[in-house]
Amino acid sequence: MHNRRQILALGAGGAALGAVAAVGWSGDALAGFGLGGPGDLANPAEIRSEAGVLRATLRPTLSQALVDDKPRKLRRYNRGLPGPTLRVHPGDVMEIRLENGLPQNPLALPELADSPFLSAADLCGPQGMGHVAPHDLNTTNLHFHGMHVSPKGASDNVFLTVEPGGAFNYRVQIPQNHPVGSFWYHPHWHGSVAAQIGSGMAGLILVEPEDYLPAGLPERQIVIQTVIGSDAAAFDDPRQFMSLGAPRIFTLNGQYRPTLRLRQGERQFWRMLLANDFQFCPLNFKAMGLGAILVGRDGIPLHEPKPVNSLLLSPGNRFDVVVEGLAPGLHDMERQPYRHGLVDLDARTIAQVHVEPGGASSGLMPAPAATPPDITDAEISRKRRVVLGERKDPRAIFDTAFTIDGQSYDPDTWHLTPKLDTAEEWTFVNTTAYPHPMHIHINPFQVVAINGKPVAERPWHDTFVVPAAGTLTIRSRFEDFDGDFVTHCHILPHEDAGMMMNVRILP
Structure with a gap:
């Protein structure tokens, strides 16, 4: 099966970049304004490219840290929550050494045949049992979510594996014409994705030219995570991290219920990422005392900036938003109710x-950036219907497996085989009672219709929700890169329970 079980040698340890702290409400600390100053949410640690190359070591480890004033077990890159932000330019190369410092995977003994902690050797038999149930929770790799880069070799290759004690050197060439915006990195080894992202493994990637942000426009990076809130004894129990009803703790840049500060009239550039396992996060900016202008979605700039009052962040989404302080005072940032x-x-x-009252409006905005042209009817070479479903399966957690076109994930089959330099239209048909934010690797897509109703704006995304018992129609160009990658639900318990399918772009 491709190079899925590749074992790699471990090198030197990675440096620690940041730490988790227990932070409560800090809105009563009114002195010392300035982004990241006293009482304000600080940005994550950052690694920048130099002379066209970003060099970084990412080392996931398992340890305890204070989150909500309680010690929680976390899997983290470089002992930070989130991992360091990687800032690069179009045309750069990312040279990233992934060193797996997680514990060895538990061995599955005969007397543990019904244990949720079975290894891949026991689960990944001829019937594909391991592809509907979590396994080998400390085996990992890297996915560069939303980036338009090669899926082959040492680039965005989600079929690679790095076992505990192993390492791999990624080399990702970013095209000169790469979209300008916010992306992210996270693990993507099928069977351990929900457990690893759900316990903290994620970080931002920012792709932009040197002159993208004007002087005087503060940039605030906001990585929203929902780390697993179960006790230590249940940390690796799939009945916790695969459950949509199990406790989750919202953090922003690793902090619990922090305060974000700005002056009335001040503009800030918010790079927002929902880097979590399943919980949706609708936000209302007006209720926060803010005006908001959307400039980018999922790493794709808008044709024109768009004023918005609210946004729905589904797992994996990024939004680049210029906010302005309007209503003085202390306002709740509330995850709005959502019917999942x-x-x-x-x-x-x-x-x-x-x-804080008393500021003056700046009027500053990021520099304009190129947006892909709309995908026209004349470009479409093929239309496909992709059915999302579920079925009873005793091998799956809670006896429920998820399917695409009637089949749970099979790493050795390819049902979707577009040709390079073509465009296709896919309609996802959701036969389940759950919404599914579907993510397609490597190439972004345009949203054409929801439940059969045309979407006039046709926004670009790489992750978008297929409504429960509804449909989503998208169009995508398969440009620049052939090779193998996947499409899947970014509710990660659904992905690890089988809702993923291989895509092969034919040359």
């Missing part, structure tokens, strides 16, 4: 926004 199929996600205050 059969599960109601309640309103939850995840931070506070403190708007």
Whole structure:
């Protein structure tokens, strides 16, 4: 099966970049304004490219840290929550050494045949049992989510594996014409994705030219995570991290209920990432005392900046937004209620926004950036219907496996085989009671219709929600890169339970 079980040698340890701290409400600390100053949410640690090359070591480890004033077990890159932000330019090369410092995977003994901690050797038999159930929770790799780069070799190759104690040197060539915006990195070894992202493994990637942000426009990076809140004894129990009803703790840049500060009239550039396992995060900017202008979605700039009052972040989404302080005072940043199929996600205050009175409007905006042209009817070489479903399967956690076109994930089959330099239209048909934010690797797509109703704006995304019992129609160009990658639901318990399919771009 491709090079899925590749074993690699471990080298030197990675440096620590940041740490998790328990942070409560800090809105009463009104002195010392300035982004990242006293009482304000700080950006993650950052690694920048130099002379066209970004060199970084990412080392995931398992350890305890304070999150919500309680010690929680976390898997983290370089002992930070989130991992360091990687800032690069179009045309750069990312040379990233991934050193797997996670513990060895547990061995599956005969007497543990019904244990949730079975290894891949026991689960990945001829019937593909391991592709509907979690396994080898400390085996890992890297995915460069949303980036338009090669899926082959040492680039965005999600079929590579790095075992505990192993390492791999990634080399990702970013095209000169790469879109300008926000992307992210996270693990993508099928069977351990929900456990690893759900316990903290994620970080931002920012792709932009040198002159993208004007002087005087502060950049705030906001990585929203929902780390697993179960006790230590249940940390690796799939009945916790695969459950949509299990406790999750919202953090922003690793902080619990922090305060974000700005002055009335001040503009800030918010790079927002929902780097979590399943919970949606609708946000209302007006309720935060803010005006908001959307400039980019999922790493693709808008044709024109668009004023918005609210945004729906589904797992994996990024939004680049210029916010302006309007209403002085202390306002809740609330995850709005959301109907997740059969599960109601309640309103939850995840931070506070403190708007200090007495500022002046700056009017600053990021530099304009190129947006891909719309995909026309004449470009479409093929239309496909892709059916999302579920089935009972005793090998799966809670006896439920998820399917695409009637089949749970099979690493050795390719049903979707577009040709390079063509465009296709896909309609996802959701036969389940859950929404599914579908993600396609390597190439972004345009949203054409939702539930059969045309979308006039046709926004670009790489992850977008297929409504429960509804349909989503998208169009994508398969440009620049042939090779193998995947499409899947970014509700990660659904992905690890089988809702993923291989895509092969033919030359």
